[in-house]
Amino acid sequence: MTGDERTLNALRSAWWQRWPRRVAWVTMLWAVLYAGFGLACVLSGTSLLYHGGDSGASGLGWAVVAVGVLTTSVCGAVVLYGLRPGLRVMLWVACGLAGITAFSLLMDVITLMLGQGVDSWASAANKALAAVGAALLAATARSGRRPAGTAVRAPSAAPQFVQVAAWAGSLAFVPYAAMKLVWASGETFAGITGEEMLAVSERNGASGLFLTLESWGLDPTALLAVLGVFLLWGLVRPWGQVFPRWTLFLHGRRVPRWLPLAPALLGAATLAPYGVVGVGYLALATAGVVTMRRGDFHSSGDALLVSWIGMVAFAVYGIALTIAARSYWLRTRPAT
Numbered sequence: 001m002t003g004d005e006r007t008l009n010a011l012r013s014a015w016w017q018r019w020p021r022r023v024a025w026v027t028m029l030w031a032v033l034y035a036g037f038g039l040a041c042v043l044s045g046t047s048l049l050y051h052g053g054d055s056g057a058s059g060l061g062w063a064v065v066a067v068g069v070l071t072t073s074v075c076g077a078v079v080l081y082g083l084r085p086g087l088r089v090m091l092w093v094a095c096g097l098a099g100i101t102a103f104s105l106l107m108d109v110i111t112l113m114l115g116q117g118v119d120s121w122a123s124a125a126n127k128a129l130a131a132v133g134a135a136l137l138a139a140t141a142r143s144g145r146r147p148a149g150t151a152v153r154a155p156s157a158a159p160q161f162v163q164v165a166a167w168a169g170s171l172a173f174v175p176y177a178a179m180k181l182v183w184a185s186g187e188t189f190a191g192i193t194g195e196e197m198l199a200v201s202e203r204n205g206a207s208g209l210f211l212t213l214e215s216w217g218l219d220p221t222a223l224l225a226v227l228g229v230f231l232l233w234g235l236v237r238p239w240g241q242v243f244p245r246w247t248l249f250l251h252g253r254r255v256p257r258w259l260p261l262a263p264a265l266l267g268a269a270t271l272a273p274y275g276v277v278g279v280g281y282l283a284l285a286t287a288g289v290v291t292m293r294r295g296d297f298h299s300s301g302d303a304l305l306v307s308w309i310g311m312v313a314f315a316v317y318g319i320a321l322t323i324a325a326r327s328y329w330l331r332t333r334p335a336t
Contacts, residue, residue, distance in 0.1 A: 021079050023143045027136040028075035034129050035068025041122060048126045060101075064126065067097050071133070075140065088141050095137035099269060101130035106270035131266070153334070155238035158327040166236045169320025173225045176313040179306065180219035190302040200296045228267065228317065234260055235324035241332060257332050264325040272322050275315025282307055 041048055042061035074090045081087075105127040157163070179189055186194035198214050213220050234240030240260060243250040285292040285304060297303040 021082075023136070023140050024075040024078040024083075027133075027140045028072055028079070030129075030133050030136050031068045031071035031075060033068075034133055035065050035072065037126070037129060038062070038064025038068060041126075046122045047120070048123050060126075063097075064101070067094060067101070067133075070094055071137065078140065083140075083143060091137050091141035095134050095141060098130045098134040098137060102127045102134055102269065104270055104274060105131050106266055107274070153332065155241040156331050157238055158236035158324065158331065162323055162327040163236050165320040165323045166232050169232050169317040169324075170229045172313045172316035172320075173229060175309050177219075177222040177225050179309055180222040184214050184219040184222070190306050191298045192296070192302065196296075225313075228321075231260060231263060231267070232317070232321055232324055235264060235321075235328040240328070257329075261325060261329060264321055264328070268318055268322040268325055270318070271314045272318030275311050275313070275318050278307070278311035279315050282311055 038048075038061045040046075042065065046061070048060040048064065070090070071094045074087055074094065077084075078087055078091075105124075108124045108127060158166070182189045183192075183194040183197040188194070198211065201214065202211060210220050213223075241255055243253050243255055245251050281290065282292075282304065284290045292300045292304045292307070294300045294303045297306065
C-alpha cells in the first residue's frame with residue numbers, strides 16, 4: 001500500500017467515525033421539528049387522525065410529541081456517547097413508530113397527482129414528516145456499521161423465488177386494470193356504468209387531466225398500476241441496475257440505488273399493510289361479521305366485489321414489492 005493510499009484510508013476512517021454523530025444531529029433536528037409540529041396541533045385542536053368524513057379529536061398529536069421527544073433524547077445520547085447497542089434498539093423502535101405513522105402516505109401522493117385534495121392537510125403533513133423521520137432514524141441506527149466496500153457488483157437478476165413473486169404482483173393488477181378500463185370505456189361493471197363513475201370522480205374533485213384521460217378510455221389509476229409493474233420488474237431484472245440506451249448520456253451508467261428503492265420502499269410500506277388489512281376486513285364483511293357500506297355503488301354486494309379486486313391487487317403487489325426491494329437492496333450492495 002502506497003503512502004497516498006494509507007492517507008486516503010486514514011481520512012476515510014476518520015470521516016466514518018464521525019458519521020454517526022453527524023447523522024444523529026440531523027435526526028435530532030428533525031425530532032425537534034416533529035415534536036413542535038405535534039404540540040402545535042394539540043394546542044390548536046387540529047386532529048392528525050382522519051375518520052372518513054369526520055376528523056374528530058384524537059390523541060395522535062400527543063403521540064407525535066412523544067416520538068419527537070424520545071428521538072431527541074436518543075439522538076442526544078448518540079452525539080454524547082456514540083452509538084451504543086441499547087441506543088440502536090431505541091432508534092429502531094422510533095423508526096417503526098414513525099413508519100406506522102407514515103402509513104397511507106402513498107395514497108395521499110396519488111390523490112394529489114390526480115388533482116384531488118387530500119382529506120386532511122394536517123394528516124398528510126404528519127405522514128410526510130414521519131416518512132422523512134423513518135428514513136433518518138434508519139440511517140442513524142445503521143450509521144455505526146462500516147460500509148461493505150467500494151467494489152461495484154455486476155448487474156444480476158433476482159433469485160427465482162423473487163421473480164415468481166414479481167409475476168404474482170404483476171398478475172394481481174390484471175383484474176384491477178381491466179375493471180378500471182371497463183369503466184373508462186363507458187361500459188358497466190358491478191352494477192355501475194362508466195358515466196356514473198366519471199360523475200363520481202368529478203364530484204370528488206378530480207382534475208381536468210384525470211377526467212380527460214377517462215373520456216379517452218384511459219384510467220389514470222390503471223396507468224399508475226402499469227408504472228408500478230415496471231418498477232417491480234426493474235427491481236428483479238438486471239436492466240433495473242443500468243440506465244438504458246434511450247437515456248442518451250446516461251446510457252450504460254449504474255442506476256443510483258436510492259432511485260428505484262425510494263419509491264419501492266414507500267410503496268411497499270403503504271400498499272402491503274393497506275392491502276393485507278383491507279383483505280382481512282373484506283373477509284369479515286363477506287362472512288357477515290361486519291357490514292360493508294355501499295358507498296357510491298348500488299348495493300353492498302357490488303361494493304364488496306370491487307373492494308375485493310382492489311384490495312387483493314394492493315396486498316399481493318405490496319408483498320411482492322417488499323420482497324423485490326429487499327432483493328434489490330442485497331444485490332446492489334458494494335462488494336467487500
